[in-house]
Amino acid sequence: MTLPLGDLVAIIPELIVATVACLVLVLDPITPPSRTHWLAWLSVASLVACFGITVSRMDATVTAFSDLMILDPYAGYWKLLLYVVTALTILLSLAYLRVERIHLGEYYGLILLSLAGMMIMVSAADLLVIYLGTELMSLSLYVLAGFKRFEVRSLEASAKYFVLGSFSSGILLYGISLLFGVAGSTRLSAIAAAVGTHGLDDPALLFAMILLVVGFGFKIAVVPFHMWTPDVYEGSPTSVTAFMAVASKAASFAAFLRVFLEGLGGLREKWYALFLVICVATLILGNVVAIVQTNIKRMLAYSSIAHAGYALIGVVVAGQAAADNETRALGLSSVMLYLAMYAFMTFGAFAVVALLRKGGLEGEEIEDFTGLAKRQPLAALLMLVFMVSLAGIPPTAGFIGKLYVFMAAVNAGLTWLAVVAVLLTAVSAYYYLRVVMVMYMREPDPSAGLVSRLTTSPALTLVLASAFAGVILLGLFPDPLVSITTSAVLPFK
Amino acid sequence: MVPVFFSYFSLVSILAGVLTVALPNPVHCGLALLTLLLHVAGLFLLLNAEFLFVIQIIVYAGAIVVLYLFVLMLLNLKTDERVLHHRYAVILVAAAAICGGLLLMALRSPFQGAKGHAPVEAVLQDGGSYAIGITIFNEYLLQFEIVGVFLLGAIIGAIVLAKTPTAVDVEPE
Numbered sequence: 001m002t003l004p005l006g007d008l009v010a011i012i013p014e015l016i017v018a019t020v021a022c023l024v025l026v027l028d029p030i031t032p033p034s035r036t037h038w039l040a041w042l043s044v045a046s047l048v049a050c051f052g053i054t055v056s057r058m059d060a061t062v063t064a065f066s067d068l069m070i071l072d073p074y075a076g077y078w079k080l081l082l083y084v085v086t087a088l089t090i091l092l093s094l095a096y097l098r099v100e101r102i103h104l105g106e107y108y109g110l111i112l113l114s115l116a117g118m119m120i121m122v123s124a125a126d127l128l129v130i131y132l133g134t135e136l137m138s139l140s141l142y143v144l145a146g147f148k149r150f151e152v153r154s155l156e157a158s159a160k161y162f163v164l165g166s167f168s169s170g171i172l173l174y175g176i177s178l179l180f181g182v183a184g185s186t187r188l189s190a191i192a193a194a195v196g197t198h199g200l201d202d203p204a205l206l207f208a209m210i211l212l213v214v215g216f217g218f219k220i221a222v223v224p225f226h227m228w229t230p231d232v233y234e235g236s237p238t239s240v241t242a243f244m245a246v247a248s249k250a251a252s253f254a255a256f257l258r259v260f261l262e263g264l265g266g267l268r269e270k271w272y273a274l275f276l277v278i279c280v281a282t283l284i285l286g287n288v289v290a291i292v293q294t295n296i297k298r299m300l301a302y303s304s305i306a307h308a309g310y311a312l313i314g315v316v317v318a319g320q321a322a323a324d325n326e327t328r329a330l331g332l333s334s335v336m337l338y339l340a341m342y343a344f345m346t347f348g349a350f351a352v353v354a355l356l357r358k359g360g361l362e363g364e365e366i367e368d369f370t371g372l373a374k375r376q377p378l379a380a381l382l383m384l385v386f387m388v389s390l391a392g393i394p395p396t397a398g399f400i401g402k403l404y405v406f407m408a409a410v411n412a413g414l415t416w417l418a419v420v421a422v423l424l425t426a427v428s429a430y431y432y433l434r435v436v437m438v439m440y441m442r443e444p445d446p447s448a449g450l451v452s453r454l455t456t457s458p459a460l461t462l463v464l465a466s467a468f469a470g471v472i473l474l475g476l477f478p479d480p481l482v483s484i485t486t487s488a489v490l491p492f493k
Numbered sequence: 494m495v496p497v498f499f500s501y502f503s504l505v506s507i508l509a510g511v512l513t514v515a516l517p518n519p520v521h522c523g524l525a526l527l528t529l530l531l532h533v534a535g536l537f538l539l540l541n542a543e544f545l546f547v548i549q550i551i552v553y554a555g556a557i558v559v560l561y562l563f564v565l566m567l568l569n570l571k572t573d574e575r576v577l578h579h580r581y582a583v584i585l586v587a588a589a590a591i592c593g594g595l596l597l598m599a600l601r602s603p604f605q606g607a608k609g610h611a612p613v614e615a616v617l618q619d620g621g622s623y624a625i626g627i628t629i630f631n632e633y634l635l636q637f638e639i640v641g642v643f644l645l646g647a648i649i650g651a652i653v654l655a656k657t658p659t660a661v662d663v664e665p666e
Contacts, residue, residue, distance in 0.1 A: 018642055025649060065635045106653050113646045120639060132639040136646060143650035158654070178599065204602030207595055 157235025172215025
């Protein structure tokens with residue numbers, strides 16, 4: 001057995017994250033309880049190192065472990081996004097865990113293990129490796145969802161996520177095994193070659209494709225595979241919810257796009273229509289059901305379903321059989337851009353929810369926000385910016401993200417889809433701006449007000465400042481990010 | 494002789510699989526699962542995969558079913574709490590029809606199958622387990638390592654969720 005050094009050098013960021021995860025788990029028992037935040041800072045430091053390494057390798061495309069892993073600009077882009085989101089999650093957790101009285105050092109270890117799984121997913125070029133990465137990510141998230149061990153809701157979220165997640169993994173694995181049977185290999189390149197020789201009407205290929213759509217559809221929470229999302233997002237600790245809603249969705253989108261564009265690209269005539277239906281259904285259901293929610297975490301859960309629908313518009317454009325490669329590349333880069341914008345605004349919104357307390361508990365009902373502008377002007381202002389951005393109103397990042405996705409759709413001749421999406425954006429403004437209305441237009445109720453307990457934490461200030469800066473700066477100066485996504489798209493053959 | 498054994502193992506596997514979900518008593522379900530796993534092991538033997546055969550019996554039929562039975566007996570489930578409701582029969586038939594249709598569809602497809610790289614003589618001389626070992630630690634090394642990290646996460650997760658609360662966890666702010 002020989003282990004080429006080059007392969008290990010290529011996956012140094014993954015190795016750092018996995019090693020630091022183990023280190024955190026080992027150091028936890030010997031760290032005094034009052035010093036557990038050292039473990040968090042150690043994790044953040046490792047992420048900064050990984051960020052530097054990945055940035056320095058952004059331009060090169062390297063394959064490792066005989067093509068099992070591919071480290072291209074596409075993977076690099078997603079990894080950078082994941083590092084940022086994970087670092088923000090850890091910083092948010094620093095303050096949040098203390099208030100929620102979760103004193104378990106394993107928390108940071110599991111977050112890093114989950115990140116390691118996501119990094120494997122985004123740079124794997126083999127279905128089996130993608131599957132293992134997905135499982136590593138999900139397993140850590142199942143446990144993290146149940147971290148508020150004294151709250152029934154949290155345990156319920158964990159159990160529900162685990163059962164439905166395992167079921168969807170089984171479906172994904174069944175699809176992978178069928179593709180293995182057809183192609184004789186799980187490499188995406190071998191599957192692409194098999195699709196070329198077998199043609200479009202091979203029933204096993206179509207069957208496998210449908211199973212993969214179901215498996216990945218669950219991970220990115222699109223209709224009709226979204227049922228788990230509101231309950232899990234509501235019950236999980238808010239810092240974990242933010243991590244799930246942003247990082248796990250971004251990593252799943254990355255892996256799913258690579259599988260469908262590189263491995264099953266030859267079948268896009270078939271999956272294009274499937275995604276078109278899923279996309280419209282997701283947009284409608286996510287936006288309409290969000291209106292009737294009274295709990296802000298459930299409302300944000302439906303909002304995240306709707307945003308997956310907007311991102312799917314770009315996927316549909318990238319999968320158009322008739323369009324030229326330039327149009328399809330525009331679709332793909334618009335998905336990448338959209339998810340980066342989505343990351344900042346959704347994370348910011350969840351961070352504000354985590355910040356506000358009502359009588360020792362989290363203020364989760366939208367009613368709790370009544371008159372917040374008078375009590376906590378800063379928190380209300382931040383929430384205002386994130387809500388405006390989620391609704392897609394300029395000059396915020398949410399507007400630019402939607403603009404690029406809709407432009408890609410119009411450019412590809414899908415004007416009707418863009419029109420439907422714009423109309424549903426108008427619907428979404430209702431439930432986002434309702435929160436703003438409740439905060440700014442109503443007088444505070446003296447008996448049931450929200451109190452911010454966390455403003456003294458420098459880490460939390462950093463998180464909110466970063467999310468705020470991300471939303472505003474990406475909204476005003478999107479060009480650098482646009483050029484990065486354009487240069488990092490997958491090569492279309 | 495092989496077709497006879499194949500039909501026996503597969504028919505009993507299917508029957509035991511149905512019984513696993515349909516029997517009223519959970520302990521009987523566990524025993525049906527044991528029958529299922531043993532007969533699937535028989536299928537592995539017919540494929541000359543003696544390593545998988547042994548692993549299937551030791552790990553699944555041995556360790557996992559015993560664990561299931563322990564948990565079932567500890568939980569002391571009532572036998573009358575039937576999971577399979579009669580009114581779902583229509584849905585079940587529909588689901589079975591759809592699954593059967595999909596399977597027939599998949600069967601019409603020309604499966605290429607995976608071909609191993611190990612020379613036949615080497616496999617015959619050193620046995621399938623040797624060939625599997627060589628493959629796992631060469632071709633599938635990366636996957637093997639990821640599984641290692643994954644299992645570490647699973648152990649940590651199980652410990653975290655099962656930990657008893659300490660004073661630090663419940664003391665007020």
